Amino acid sequence: MARRKSKRADAEAKKPQKKPAKKAESDEVEVEPEQEDISELLASSADMVVSTCMQMRSWENVLVITDPPTAEIGQALYEASSRISDRVLMVMMPSTSQHGDEPPAPVADLMRRQHIVLAPTRYSLTHTRATHTAARKESARIATMPGITLDIFTKGGMTADFAEVKRDITKVGGLLRKKRNVRVTSEAGTDVEFRIDPRKWKLEDNGILSRPKQVSNLPAGKVFIMPREGRMSGRIVIDGSWDSTLLDEPLVLHVEDGMISHIEGSSIADEVREQYEAAAERLGPKEQELLWTVAEFGFGMNPNARLIGNVLEDEKVRGTCYFAIGDNTNLGGSASVGIHVTGVLRNPKVMIDDFCVLHKGDLVV
Numbered sequence: 001m002a003r004r005k006s007k008r009a010d011a012e013a014k015k016p017q018k019k020p021a022k023k024a025e026s027d028e029v030e031v032e033p034e035q036e037d038i039s040e041l042l043a044s045s046a047d048m049v050v051s052t053c054m055q056m057r058s059w060e061n062v063l064v065i066t067d068p069p070t071a072e073i074g075q076a077l078y079e080a081s082s083r084i085s086d087r088v089l090m091v092m093m094p095s096t097s098q099h100g101d102e103p104p105a106p107v108a109d110l111m112r113r114q115h116i117v118l119a120p121t122r123y124s125l126t127h128t129r130a131t132h133t134a135a136r137k138e139s140a141r142i143a144t145m146p147g148i149t150l151d152i153f154t155k156g157g158m159t160a161d162f163a164e165v166k167r168d169i170t171k172v173g174g175l176l177r178k179k180r181n182v183r184v185t186s187e188a189g190t191d192v193e194f195r196i197d198p199r200k201w202k203l204e205d206n207g208i209l210s211r212p213k214q215v216s217n218l219p220a221g222k223v224f225i226m227p228r229e230g231r232m233s234g235r236i237v238i239d240g241s242w243d244s245t246l247l248d249e250p251l252v253l254h255v256e257d258g259m260i261s262h263i264e265g266s267s268i269a270d271e272v273r274e275q276y277e278a279a280a281e282r283l284g285p286k287e288q289e290l291l292w293t294v295a296e297f298g299f300g301m302n303p304n305a306r307l308i309g310n311v312l313e314d315e316k317v318r319g320t321c322y323f324a325i326g327d328n329t330n331l332g333g334s335a336s337v338g339i340h341v342t343g344v345l346r347n348p349k350v351m352i353d354d355f356c357v358l359h360k361g362d363l364v365v
Contacts, residue, residue, distance in 0.1 A: 067122055099123045182351070239345060246307070314342075
């Protein structure tokens, strides 16, 4: 912050009885302690992302995709990447309108040409054709950070030991083999049952993206799967958070044959209806029938993550589980609906066949 003398100070200095002590040059820039601290934290987190999480190499092509709400984090990632590779690009794109919206075509084209894509953006690019194509067909490693804030980027789940998170997820993955029937209950009123294909558990959201075709959020730390389509029934009571909102009152989702049949709640229920009605307007009749698909189920594995009202971190909280509604094509499903929103449950009990994964918020490993 530049320090300049005011006119009043000049006038005071001219009075003979006032002989101010010699001061440093007025054009020297002083950095406020808080500003210095956040700059150091930003740089430290960005260095951790490129070195530990992405294991970036000097010859790799790197693309940083950001938008106005996340520009400061995008810049930090660009600078950290540039300290390793001289093949780094940063693109500032307009914010999309919801999770799952496709990025502009030029951005999607650039994604296909990279070894690494870092995407701190307001809304998620994870469940998009652009990400699927860049990773699955062109072998990019992609870290998405939807809704990332300075707080999330420098604290909480981002401070976890991701090597340890990876070991824990690998251990849990071994216990889930050959188990097909899931039941989730909670004291809040959840009671829902569904079937899964045990070969399709996703165990790579562990914070370490060292191999081609890997896609993960950062902060990372969850185990998840697509429920078998048409095979879920019961009631889901979302009592933690929905998307970017901590809930004061629960949101109740009634499920029949793998689809949300109706929802209950106060103002949040109205907001959810409006959110999905807006998404339906962009779809054809066939896609509209799949809009309310229960697309994903998972549970958190990050011991440092906090329930703060931001799905990026909320769904990673160890001891919680979550359901996502909408598009499941990124997990191999048929609901191509362009919206994918997550609700988090506090203190659930999760049984997979005879194995208790979570019990009242405690991870059983």
